[in-house]
Amino acid sequence: MHRTLSGPRAWLSERDCDLGALRELVERETDPADHPYASGVERNVPLYDCDRLRAASATADGRRDVQTELVRALAEGPGVVVLRGAFPDREVVRRAGAAFDELIARQRASGAAAGDHFARPGANDRVWNALEKTALLDPEAFADYYANDMIALVSTAWLGPGYQVTSQINVVNPGGAAQTAHRDYHLGFLSAEVAAAYPAHVHRLSPALTLQGAVAHCDMPVESGPTMYLPHSQKYGPGYLAWRLPEFQAYFEAHHVQLPLAEGDAVFFNPALLHAAGHNRSTDVRRAANLLQVSSAFGRAMESVDREAVTNAVYPVLLRRRAEGVGQAWLDAVVAASAEGYPFPTNLDSDPPVDGATPSSQADLVHRALAGEWAPERLRAALRDGAARRES
Incomplete structure:
Protein backbone atom coordinates (compact mmCIF):
# COMPACT_ATOMS: atom_id res chain seq x y z
CA MET A 1 0.00 0.00 0.00
CA SER A 296 16.89 30.92 -0.01
CA ALA A 297 19.10 32.93 2.29
CA PHE A 298 18.97 30.00 4.71
CA GLY A 299 20.75 27.47 2.51
CA ARG A 300 24.08 28.26 4.18
CA ALA A 301 25.97 27.33 7.32
CA MET A 302 26.47 29.76 10.23
CA GLU A 303 30.29 29.62 10.24
CA SER A 304 32.90 29.77 7.50
CA VAL A 305 35.11 26.68 7.63
CA ASP A 306 38.19 25.97 5.50
CA ARG A 307 37.17 22.39 4.81
CA GLU A 308 40.04 21.85 2.42
CA ALA A 309 42.50 22.56 5.26
CA VAL A 310 40.53 20.38 7.68
CA THR A 311 40.45 17.51 5.19
CA ASN A 312 44.17 17.70 4.48
CA ALA A 313 44.91 17.66 8.20
CA VAL A 314 42.67 14.69 8.94
CA TYR A 315 43.36 12.53 5.87
CA PRO A 316 46.62 10.94 7.16
CA VAL A 317 44.70 9.83 10.25
CA LEU A 318 41.97 8.34 8.08
CA LEU A 319 44.53 6.56 5.94
CA ARG A 320 46.32 5.10 8.96
CA ARG A 321 43.15 4.02 10.76
CA ARG A 322 41.85 2.37 7.60
CA ALA A 323 45.07 0.37 7.34
CA GLU A 324 44.60 -0.65 10.99
CA GLY A 325 41.17 -2.07 10.13
CA VAL A 326 38.74 0.57 11.39
CA GLY A 327 35.20 0.15 10.07
CA GLN A 328 33.73 1.99 7.10
CA ALA A 329 31.10 3.67 9.30
CA TRP A 330 33.89 5.26 11.36
CA LEU A 331 35.57 6.57 8.21
CA ASP A 332 32.28 7.85 6.78
CA ALA A 333 31.49 9.79 9.94
CA VAL A 334 34.88 11.52 10.04
CA VAL A 335 34.73 12.36 6.32
CA ALA A 336 31.26 13.85 6.79
CA ALA A 337 32.51 16.05 9.62
CA SER A 338 35.56 17.29 7.75
CA ALA A 339 35.04 17.38 3.97
CA GLU A 340 32.36 19.24 2.02
CA GLY A 341 29.81 16.58 1.11
CA TYR A 342 27.82 18.62 -1.41
CA PRO A 343 29.23 19.62 -4.82
CA PHE A 344 27.40 22.94 -5.15
CA PRO A 345 27.81 25.85 -5.57
CA THR A 346 30.42 25.45 -8.27
CA ASN A 347 31.54 26.77 -11.64
CA LEU A 348 29.79 24.46 -14.08
CA ASP A 349 31.96 25.65 -16.96
CA SER A 350 35.14 24.28 -15.39
CA ASP A 351 33.59 21.76 -12.98
CA PRO A 352 30.91 20.02 -15.06
CA PRO A 353 28.77 17.08 -13.90
CA VAL A 354 30.51 13.71 -14.01
CA ASP A 355 28.54 10.47 -14.38
CA GLY A 356 25.26 12.20 -13.56
CA ALA A 357 23.91 15.63 -12.75
CA THR A 358 26.53 16.66 -10.18
CA PRO A 359 30.31 17.08 -10.15
CA SER A 360 32.45 15.43 -7.47
CA SER A 361 32.39 16.83 -3.95
CA GLN A 362 35.34 17.03 -1.57
CA ALA A 363 33.94 14.00 0.25
CA ASP A 364 33.77 12.04 -3.01
CA LEU A 365 37.47 12.76 -3.55
CA VAL A 366 38.39 11.67 -0.03
CA HIS A 367 36.51 8.39 -0.37
CA ARG A 368 38.19 7.80 -3.74
CA ALA A 369 41.57 8.58 -2.20
CA LEU A 370 41.02 6.18 0.69
CA ALA A 371 39.90 3.39 -1.63
CA GLY A 372 42.97 3.94 -3.80
CA GLU A 373 45.30 4.53 -0.85
CA TRP A 374 46.47 7.82 -2.28
CA ALA A 375 49.39 9.56 -0.64
CA PRO A 376 48.38 12.73 1.22
CA GLU A 377 50.20 14.84 -1.38
CA ARG A 378 48.05 13.41 -4.16
CA LEU A 379 44.81 14.19 -2.32
CA ARG A 380 46.10 17.67 -1.45
CA ALA A 381 46.68 18.36 -5.16
CA ALA A 382 43.29 16.95 -6.14
CA LEU A 383 41.50 19.08 -3.55
CA ARG A 384 43.38 22.18 -4.72
CA ASP A 385 42.47 21.43 -8.34
CA GLY A 386 38.85 20.95 -7.33
CA ALA A 387 38.80 24.27 -5.49
CA ALA A 388 40.24 26.02 -8.53
CA ARG A 389 37.58 24.47 -10.77
CA ARG A 390 34.82 25.73 -8.47
CA GLU A 391 35.98 29.35 -8.60
CA SER A 392 33.94 31.61 -10.87
Whole structure:
Protein backbone atom coordinates (compact mmCIF):
# COMPACT_ATOMS: atom_id res chain seq x y z
CA MET A 1 0.00 0.00 0.00
CA HIS A 2 1.24 3.49 -0.82
CA ARG A 3 1.91 5.53 2.29
CA THR A 4 2.14 9.29 2.02
CA LEU A 5 4.57 11.64 3.70
CA SER A 6 1.93 12.45 6.31
CA GLY A 7 2.08 8.83 7.51
CA PRO A 8 4.54 7.23 9.87
CA ARG A 9 7.33 6.63 7.38
CA ALA A 10 10.46 8.67 8.03
CA TRP A 11 12.18 7.44 4.87
CA LEU A 12 11.12 7.03 1.26
CA SER A 13 12.04 4.42 -1.30
CA GLU A 14 10.97 3.50 -4.81
CA ARG A 15 8.44 1.14 -3.19
CA ASP A 16 6.51 4.27 -2.21
CA CYS A 17 6.22 5.40 -5.83
CA ASP A 18 2.61 4.74 -6.81
CA LEU A 19 1.51 6.17 -10.15
CA GLY A 20 -2.12 6.03 -9.04
CA ALA A 21 -1.36 8.40 -6.17
CA LEU A 22 0.24 10.87 -8.57
CA ARG A 23 -2.77 10.65 -10.88
CA GLU A 24 -5.11 11.52 -8.02
CA LEU A 25 -3.16 14.74 -7.50
CA VAL A 26 -2.71 15.88 -11.08
CA GLU A 27 -5.94 14.80 -12.74
CA ARG A 28 -7.89 17.70 -11.35
CA GLU A 29 -8.94 21.11 -12.59
CA THR A 30 -7.31 24.26 -11.31
CA ASP A 31 -10.14 26.38 -9.92
CA PRO A 32 -10.00 29.99 -11.17
CA ALA A 33 -11.70 31.03 -7.92
CA ASP A 34 -8.49 30.11 -6.08
CA HIS A 35 -6.59 32.68 -8.16
CA PRO A 36 -8.61 35.91 -8.11
CA TYR A 37 -5.69 38.05 -9.29
CA ALA A 38 -5.17 35.86 -12.37
CA SER A 39 -6.61 36.90 -15.70
CA GLY A 40 -7.47 33.30 -16.44
CA VAL A 41 -6.46 29.66 -16.19
CA GLU A 42 -5.23 27.82 -19.27
CA ARG A 43 -4.50 24.10 -19.26
CA ASN A 44 -4.53 24.17 -15.45
CA VAL A 45 -1.95 27.00 -15.26
CA PRO A 46 -2.91 30.44 -13.86
CA LEU A 47 -2.04 33.32 -16.18
CA TYR A 48 -1.30 36.68 -14.58
CA ASP A 49 -1.35 40.02 -16.34
CA CYS A 50 1.55 41.90 -14.81
CA ASP A 51 -0.02 45.33 -15.24
CA ARG A 52 -2.81 44.07 -12.99
CA LEU A 53 -0.33 42.66 -10.48
CA ARG A 54 1.56 45.95 -10.40
CA ALA A 55 -1.63 47.88 -9.71
CA ALA A 56 -2.73 45.42 -7.01
CA SER A 57 0.72 45.54 -5.38
CA ALA A 58 0.83 49.32 -5.13
CA THR A 59 0.06 49.19 -1.39
CA ALA A 60 1.74 47.06 1.26
CA ASP A 61 -1.50 45.17 1.99
CA GLY A 62 -2.17 44.64 -1.69
CA ARG A 63 1.36 43.36 -2.28
CA ARG A 64 1.01 40.89 0.59
CA ASP A 65 -2.32 39.65 -0.80
CA VAL A 66 -0.78 39.11 -4.25
CA GLN A 67 2.21 37.32 -2.78
CA THR A 68 -0.04 35.12 -0.65
CA GLU A 69 -1.89 34.03 -3.78
CA LEU A 70 1.36 33.31 -5.62
CA VAL A 71 2.66 31.20 -2.73
CA ARG A 72 -0.57 29.20 -2.64
CA ALA A 73 -0.38 28.65 -6.38
CA LEU A 74 3.21 27.41 -6.17
CA ALA A 75 2.73 25.26 -3.05
CA GLU A 76 -0.86 24.03 -2.88
CA GLY A 77 -2.08 24.85 -6.37
CA PRO A 78 -0.73 23.84 -9.77
CA GLY A 79 2.88 24.68 -8.86
CA VAL A 80 3.45 26.96 -11.85
CA VAL A 81 2.39 30.49 -12.81
CA VAL A 82 2.81 32.46 -16.04
CA LEU A 83 3.41 36.20 -15.77
CA ARG A 84 2.39 37.92 -19.00
CA GLY A 85 4.34 41.10 -19.65
CA ALA A 86 6.74 40.63 -16.77
CA PHE A 87 9.16 42.85 -18.72
CA PRO A 88 6.98 45.58 -20.23
CA ASP A 89 9.96 47.28 -21.86
CA ARG A 90 11.12 44.91 -24.59
CA GLU A 91 14.25 47.00 -25.09
CA VAL A 92 15.46 45.94 -21.62
CA VAL A 93 15.04 42.30 -22.64
CA ARG A 94 16.80 42.83 -25.96
CA ARG A 95 19.78 44.67 -24.45
CA ALA A 96 20.28 41.79 -22.03
CA GLY A 97 19.71 39.39 -24.91
CA ALA A 98 22.46 41.08 -26.91
CA ALA A 99 24.82 40.47 -23.98
CA PHE A 100 23.70 36.84 -23.86
CA ASP A 101 24.38 36.47 -27.60
CA GLU A 102 27.86 37.89 -27.12
CA LEU A 103 28.53 35.41 -24.31
CA ILE A 104 27.40 32.54 -26.55
CA ALA A 105 29.58 33.78 -29.41
CA ARG A 106 32.62 33.99 -27.10
CA GLN A 107 31.91 30.53 -25.76
CA ARG A 108 31.69 29.08 -29.26
CA ALA A 109 34.86 30.87 -30.32
CA SER A 110 36.71 29.39 -27.36
CA GLY A 111 35.67 25.89 -28.41
CA ALA A 112 33.79 25.32 -25.16
CA ALA A 113 30.58 23.30 -25.23
CA ALA A 114 28.36 23.70 -22.19
CA GLY A 115 26.40 20.55 -21.51
CA ASP A 116 23.02 20.27 -19.88
CA HIS A 117 21.85 18.31 -16.84
CA PHE A 118 19.00 16.62 -18.68
CA ALA A 119 19.82 16.97 -22.41
CA ARG A 120 22.76 16.03 -24.61
CA PRO A 121 25.56 18.60 -25.18
CA GLY A 122 25.17 20.28 -28.54
CA ALA A 123 21.38 20.26 -28.51
CA ASN A 124 21.45 23.84 -27.33
CA ASP A 125 23.64 26.79 -26.44
CA ARG A 126 23.91 27.04 -22.65
CA VAL A 127 25.84 29.66 -20.73
CA TRP A 128 26.49 28.77 -17.10
CA ASN A 129 26.71 31.55 -14.52
CA ALA A 130 25.21 34.02 -16.95
CA LEU A 131 24.41 36.33 -14.04
CA GLU A 132 28.06 37.10 -13.27
CA LYS A 133 29.17 37.04 -16.90
CA THR A 134 26.44 39.48 -17.95
CA ALA A 135 27.22 41.86 -15.09
CA LEU A 136 30.88 41.98 -16.09
CA LEU A 137 30.13 42.33 -19.80
CA ASP A 138 27.38 44.97 -19.65
CA PRO A 139 26.61 46.22 -16.12
CA GLU A 140 24.11 48.80 -17.39
CA ALA A 141 22.03 46.16 -19.17
CA PHE A 142 22.38 43.89 -16.15
CA ALA A 143 21.08 46.55 -13.74
CA ASP A 144 18.09 47.47 -15.88
CA TYR A 145 17.21 43.81 -16.37
CA TYR A 146 17.45 42.64 -12.75
CA ALA A 147 15.65 45.71 -11.45
CA ASN A 148 12.54 43.89 -12.65
CA ASP A 149 9.74 44.16 -10.11
CA MET A 150 8.09 40.84 -10.98
CA ILE A 151 11.25 38.83 -10.26
CA ALA A 152 11.43 40.55 -6.89
CA LEU A 153 7.71 40.09 -6.21
CA VAL A 154 7.72 36.31 -6.74
CA SER A 155 11.15 35.71 -5.20
CA THR A 156 10.32 37.47 -1.94
CA ALA A 157 6.91 35.77 -1.87
CA TRP A 158 8.42 32.29 -2.06
CA LEU A 159 11.75 32.80 -0.27
CA GLY A 160 11.52 35.98 1.77
CA PRO A 161 14.30 38.58 1.85
CA GLY A 162 17.98 37.85 1.41
CA TYR A 163 17.51 35.55 -1.58
CA GLN A 164 20.28 34.95 -4.13
CA VAL A 165 19.73 34.89 -7.89
CA THR A 166 21.66 32.75 -10.35
CA SER A 167 20.89 32.29 -14.03
CA GLN A 168 21.78 30.23 -17.07
CA ILE A 169 21.13 31.15 -20.68
CA ASN A 170 19.59 28.34 -22.68
CA VAL A 171 19.03 28.63 -26.43
CA VAL A 172 17.43 25.57 -28.00
CA ASN A 173 18.04 25.56 -31.72
CA PRO A 174 15.55 24.27 -34.31
CA GLY A 175 15.46 20.51 -34.06
CA GLY A 176 16.76 20.51 -30.48
CA ALA A 177 15.42 17.47 -28.66
CA ALA A 178 13.29 17.60 -25.53
CA GLN A 179 14.67 16.99 -22.07
CA THR A 180 13.51 14.08 -19.97
CA ALA A 181 10.97 14.93 -17.30
CA HIS A 182 12.60 15.72 -13.98
CA ARG A 183 12.53 17.70 -10.76
CA ASP A 184 15.08 20.38 -9.98
CA TYR A 185 17.63 21.44 -7.40
CA HIS A 186 18.40 20.26 -4.74
CA LEU A 187 17.25 16.64 -4.57
CA GLY A 188 16.31 16.53 -8.24
CA PHE A 189 19.96 16.67 -9.21
CA LEU A 190 20.90 13.66 -7.10
CA SER A 191 20.72 10.02 -8.08
CA ALA A 192 17.72 8.07 -6.80
CA GLU A 193 20.02 6.17 -4.45
CA VAL A 194 21.46 9.32 -2.93
CA ALA A 195 18.07 11.07 -2.76
CA ALA A 196 16.64 8.08 -0.88
CA ALA A 197 19.35 8.52 1.75
CA TYR A 198 17.72 11.80 2.81
CA PRO A 199 14.78 11.46 5.24
CA ALA A 200 11.25 12.20 4.13
CA HIS A 201 11.10 15.58 5.86
CA VAL A 202 14.04 16.76 3.72
CA HIS A 203 12.07 15.79 0.62
CA ARG A 204 9.33 18.11 1.89
CA LEU A 205 11.79 20.88 2.78
CA SER A 206 13.90 20.94 -0.37
CA PRO A 207 11.36 22.68 -2.66
CA ALA A 208 11.02 25.56 -0.20
CA LEU A 209 14.69 26.43 -0.59
CA THR A 210 14.67 27.40 -4.28
CA LEU A 211 12.43 28.96 -6.89
CA GLN A 212 12.75 28.14 -10.58
CA GLY A 213 11.89 30.61 -13.30
CA ALA A 214 12.46 31.53 -16.92
CA VAL A 215 12.23 34.75 -18.89
CA ALA A 216 11.31 34.41 -22.58
CA HIS A 217 13.79 36.19 -24.83
CA CYS A 218 11.80 35.54 -27.97
CA ASP A 219 8.24 34.64 -28.88
CA MET A 220 7.82 30.93 -28.13
CA PRO A 221 5.00 29.19 -29.99
CA VAL A 222 4.29 25.66 -28.82
CA GLU A 223 6.08 24.19 -31.84
CA SER A 224 9.30 25.82 -30.60
CA GLY A 225 9.15 23.61 -27.51
CA PRO A 226 8.52 25.82 -24.46
CA THR A 227 8.87 24.01 -21.16
CA MET A 228 6.49 21.13 -20.52
CA TYR A 229 4.83 20.98 -17.09
CA LEU A 230 2.70 18.53 -15.13
CA PRO A 231 0.58 20.85 -12.95
CA HIS A 232 0.02 19.78 -9.33
CA SER A 233 2.83 17.19 -9.48
CA GLN A 234 4.93 19.14 -6.95
CA LYS A 235 2.60 17.83 -4.22
CA TYR A 236 3.55 14.20 -4.86
CA GLY A 237 5.72 13.21 -1.89
CA PRO A 238 8.02 10.53 -3.41
CA GLY A 239 8.49 12.50 -6.62
CA TYR A 240 12.25 12.87 -6.24
CA LEU A 241 12.48 9.08 -6.45
CA ALA A 242 9.65 8.56 -8.93
CA TRP A 243 10.56 10.77 -11.85
CA ARG A 244 13.19 8.41 -13.26
CA LEU A 245 10.85 5.42 -13.31
CA PRO A 246 9.60 4.47 -16.81
CA GLU A 247 5.90 4.54 -15.91
CA PHE A 248 6.19 8.07 -14.53
CA GLN A 249 8.12 9.25 -17.57
CA ALA A 250 5.45 7.74 -19.84
CA TYR A 251 2.67 9.39 -17.85
CA PHE A 252 4.41 12.76 -18.12
CA GLU A 253 4.76 12.34 -21.88
CA ALA A 254 1.05 11.66 -22.18
CA HIS A 255 -0.28 14.33 -19.82
CA HIS A 256 2.08 17.32 -19.74
CA VAL A 257 0.98 20.79 -20.78
CA GLN A 258 2.77 23.50 -22.77
CA LEU A 259 1.88 27.16 -23.11
CA PRO A 260 3.15 29.64 -25.67
CA LEU A 261 5.09 32.61 -24.35
CA ALA A 262 5.78 36.04 -25.74
CA GLU A 263 9.08 37.89 -25.47
CA GLY A 264 9.23 39.42 -22.00
CA ASP A 265 6.88 36.91 -20.38
CA ALA A 266 8.12 34.95 -17.36
CA VAL A 267 7.26 31.62 -15.81
CA PHE A 268 7.93 30.66 -12.20
CA PHE A 269 7.48 27.20 -10.76
CA ASN A 270 8.06 25.06 -7.73
CA PRO A 271 11.31 23.09 -8.23
CA ALA A 272 9.45 19.88 -7.30
CA LEU A 273 7.12 20.27 -10.28
CA LEU A 274 7.73 17.63 -12.93
CA HIS A 275 8.87 19.51 -16.02
CA ALA A 276 11.14 19.33 -19.07
CA ALA A 277 12.19 21.55 -21.93
CA GLY A 278 10.27 20.68 -25.05
CA HIS A 279 11.34 19.57 -28.52
CA ASN A 280 11.93 22.53 -30.84
CA ARG A 281 10.02 21.38 -33.91
CA SER A 282 10.21 24.78 -35.59
CA THR A 283 12.50 25.52 -38.50
CA ASP A 284 13.33 29.11 -37.62
CA VAL A 285 12.89 29.78 -33.88
CA ARG A 286 16.00 29.80 -31.70
CA ARG A 287 14.13 29.38 -28.44
CA ALA A 288 16.02 31.66 -26.06
CA ALA A 289 15.35 31.84 -22.33
CA ASN A 290 17.10 33.12 -19.25
CA LEU A 291 16.68 30.34 -16.70
CA LEU A 292 16.50 31.72 -13.17
CA GLN A 293 17.26 29.80 -10.02
CA VAL A 294 16.61 31.84 -6.89
CA SER A 295 17.92 30.42 -3.61
CA SER A 296 16.89 30.92 -0.01
CA ALA A 297 19.10 32.93 2.29
CA PHE A 298 18.97 30.00 4.71
CA GLY A 299 20.75 27.47 2.51
CA ARG A 300 24.08 28.26 4.18
CA ALA A 301 25.97 27.33 7.32
CA MET A 302 26.47 29.76 10.23
CA GLU A 303 30.29 29.62 10.24
CA SER A 304 32.90 29.77 7.50
CA VAL A 305 35.11 26.68 7.63
CA ASP A 306 38.19 25.97 5.50
CA ARG A 307 37.17 22.39 4.81
CA GLU A 308 40.04 21.85 2.42
CA ALA A 309 42.50 22.56 5.26
CA VAL A 310 40.53 20.38 7.68
CA THR A 311 40.45 17.51 5.19
CA ASN A 312 44.17 17.70 4.48
CA ALA A 313 44.91 17.66 8.20
CA VAL A 314 42.67 14.69 8.94
CA TYR A 315 43.36 12.53 5.87
CA PRO A 316 46.62 10.94 7.16
CA VAL A 317 44.70 9.83 10.25
CA LEU A 318 41.97 8.34 8.08
CA LEU A 319 44.53 6.56 5.94
CA ARG A 320 46.32 5.10 8.96
CA ARG A 321 43.15 4.02 10.76
CA ARG A 322 41.85 2.37 7.60
CA ALA A 323 45.07 0.37 7.34
CA GLU A 324 44.60 -0.65 10.99
CA GLY A 325 41.17 -2.07 10.13
CA VAL A 326 38.74 0.57 11.39
CA GLY A 327 35.20 0.15 10.07
CA GLN A 328 33.73 1.99 7.10
CA ALA A 329 31.10 3.67 9.30
CA TRP A 330 33.89 5.26 11.36
CA LEU A 331 35.57 6.57 8.21
CA ASP A 332 32.28 7.85 6.78
CA ALA A 333 31.49 9.79 9.94
CA VAL A 334 34.88 11.52 10.04
CA VAL A 335 34.73 12.36 6.32
CA ALA A 336 31.26 13.85 6.79
CA ALA A 337 32.51 16.05 9.62
CA SER A 338 35.56 17.29 7.75
CA ALA A 339 35.04 17.38 3.97
CA GLU A 340 32.36 19.24 2.02
CA GLY A 341 29.81 16.58 1.11
CA TYR A 342 27.82 18.62 -1.41
CA PRO A 343 29.23 19.62 -4.82
CA PHE A 344 27.40 22.94 -5.15
CA PRO A 345 27.81 25.85 -5.57
CA THR A 346 30.42 25.45 -8.27
CA ASN A 347 31.54 26.77 -11.64
CA LEU A 348 29.79 24.46 -14.08
CA ASP A 349 31.96 25.65 -16.96
CA SER A 350 35.14 24.28 -15.39
CA ASP A 351 33.59 21.76 -12.98
CA PRO A 352 30.91 20.02 -15.06
CA PRO A 353 28.77 17.08 -13.90
CA VAL A 354 30.51 13.71 -14.01
CA ASP A 355 28.54 10.47 -14.38
CA GLY A 356 25.26 12.20 -13.56
CA ALA A 357 23.91 15.63 -12.75
CA THR A 358 26.53 16.66 -10.18
CA PRO A 359 30.31 17.08 -10.15
CA SER A 360 32.45 15.43 -7.47
CA SER A 361 32.39 16.83 -3.95
CA GLN A 362 35.34 17.03 -1.57
CA ALA A 363 33.94 14.00 0.25
CA ASP A 364 33.77 12.04 -3.01
CA LEU A 365 37.47 12.76 -3.55
CA VAL A 366 38.39 11.67 -0.03
CA HIS A 367 36.51 8.39 -0.37
CA ARG A 368 38.19 7.80 -3.74
CA ALA A 369 41.57 8.58 -2.20
CA LEU A 370 41.02 6.18 0.69
CA ALA A 371 39.90 3.39 -1.63
CA GLY A 372 42.97 3.94 -3.80
CA GLU A 373 45.30 4.53 -0.85
CA TRP A 374 46.47 7.82 -2.28
CA ALA A 375 49.39 9.56 -0.64
CA PRO A 376 48.38 12.73 1.22
CA GLU A 377 50.20 14.84 -1.38
CA ARG A 378 48.05 13.41 -4.16
CA LEU A 379 44.81 14.19 -2.32
CA ARG A 380 46.10 17.67 -1.45
CA ALA A 381 46.68 18.36 -5.16
CA ALA A 382 43.29 16.95 -6.14
CA LEU A 383 41.50 19.08 -3.55
CA ARG A 384 43.38 22.18 -4.72
CA ASP A 385 42.47 21.43 -8.34
CA GLY A 386 38.85 20.95 -7.33
CA ALA A 387 38.80 24.27 -5.49
CA ALA A 388 40.24 26.02 -8.53
CA ARG A 389 37.58 24.47 -10.77
CA ARG A 390 34.82 25.73 -8.47
CA GLU A 391 35.98 29.35 -8.60
CA SER A 392 33.94 31.61 -10.87
